[in-house]
Amino acid sequence: MFQRFFTELRAARVPVSLKEYLVLVEALEKDAIAPNVEQFYYLSRATLVKDERHLDKFDRVFGHVFKGLDSAAEAVNAEIPAEWLRALTEKFLTDEEKAQIEALGGWDKLMETLKERLEEQKERHQGGNKWIGTGGTSPYGNSGYNPEGVRIGGEGGQRKAVKVWDKREYKNLDDSVELGVRNIKVALRRLRKFARTGAPDELDLDGTIKTSARQGYLDIVMRPERRNAVKVLLLLDIGGSMDSHIKLCEELFSAARTEFKSLEFFYFHNCLYESVWKDNRRRHDEKTMTWDLLHKYPSDYRIVFVGDATMSPYEITYPGGSVEHWNEEPGAIWLQRFADVYERMVWLNPTPRAHWDHTPSIQLVREIIGPDRMFSLTIEGLDGAMRELSR
């Protein structure tokens, strides 16, 4: 009856199953609602959506299927504002540089190519000579060596952090991804440390037998239940160079959610600085001071960083090295502070291990947190990391 609706919901990644669909049909058959569109909308929403995270997607699909409104996909695609690019870039280009741009086929051509590449490029790029990224020779990107490069973020001539042109609305990490996280969960399970705390509400059989034998009558001994006592603080790198790894992060995140009794998470960008945030959409107004983290979470917390640690070395070693804001103290000091306070700390890195030795920033981070504390974001690496944490 509403098969198209059903399939489109599934296509939009609203997790509906056949069972829910049948319930909807059954409800209609039993006349649970008055026959009008509004009531049908409410009924199908109550039947098919089981989590408020999906309500928005559901609304769009519903509108699309039953009113022929615009496709949901359109709203998702990011727009690249060309004027914005131009205005910001023009600010720090000298006349000389502008002349060089002309040499490359003119401003518009350059911007057009840049725009095209931005849209084309899905993954973070490092090195090479075409894509936008860091350390390459393409005219687009930052910390590159092409004299006529259009600098996107990165170091400005006056040793002052230039804001990244693109204040992208990074999407909040969606913790609903359950795909293939089972093995991650199993690895994380290693972290469980059981301790008996709380009210005694479990029969201690051994204890009961022992004391009964001693006393000569039945003497019940109770003990508190075993609970997972592990507390974890998760710090996730979001945006920028981590975009390509976001899916892996999401999986880890969703696995972690259900695994520990106490789990706190915060986001940072590229390197840890004086503030972190919880809600990525409000990252510019709702910040948490890193000092507060250090004070709030006692040293028995286990710290897990997730990040590719791939950036320009300046971002770690120099004050003001951050690509997004002016940081008074270099990231290295902040990392060092964490390493000093927390005994159990690991860094999970999604970039392949083979690349680590060729990336100076990764080596820097490893020097600070300890060379054996960085693990690759694979099942094997995760296993090692959890072993390290539970020692």
Next chain:
Amino acid sequence: MRFEGTKDYVATEDLKVAVNAAITLERPLLVKGEPGTGKTMLAIEVAKSLGAPLIEWHVKSTTKAVQGLYEYDAVMRLRDSQLGDTRSSDIANYIKRGKLWEAFESDVRPVLLIDEVDKADIEFPNDLLQELDRMEFYVYELDRTIKAKVRPVILITSNNEKELPDAFLRRCFFHYIRFPDEETMRAIVESHYPGVKTRLVNEALKIFYDIRKVPGLKKKPSTSELLDWLKLLLTDDIDPETLKSRDPSKLIPPMHGALLKNEADVMLFERLAFLARREQRGGGS
């Protein structure tokens, strides 16, 4: 059996549809929403409007799924047998009925509230799948199957502290209580305090929604807090003018203790008030 809202409870159209679908199809309804938006109240009002008995099962972090079915008090039986109590020969004396059993035994169709299901262990909802689906369970000790005489209306509330398993969700209807808009809120206030001074309510609502907009609040005030606050304002007979005055030195609303439940939030407000004061002084000079 239809739920149309009561005079004490303003139900939005979508909520009514969800509740009625759950009643008609005899399936549990899972209700989520910000704390204080009336999730638990809903069950009480549904029971009231259907004229059905309400059975409440409040879930805590130590609650086990079987406790909702029955508990076998083996320790008591052992003690009794040591003391020579004849009751101990019959196991049925030591079976304590849980809330689900109570609901299944009821002759009239009851409303069963499973409150804050997310407080319990992760496996808790999974352990109730069969029972909620088939509305029956088996008691090993008595070798008996307890089957619902009439399938109860089951309402489950969750505060989103834990993810609920898919298999569990698939068996429920779901409704997310959205935070009410100003119009609905006015209707809610009216239903709680009929004939209340409109001007006071208008000013109070304005402040209330302003507070909710302040970024960084740990706990945003919700409907139940607003109602408490209004009650305080009414008993103290606060003049609407006091609320209206945008005097920065009084930026913190009177009786704010009812709205802000977290000392960090109060501090945040005091800081904002301080900033506003300084700004005004700076502008004046």
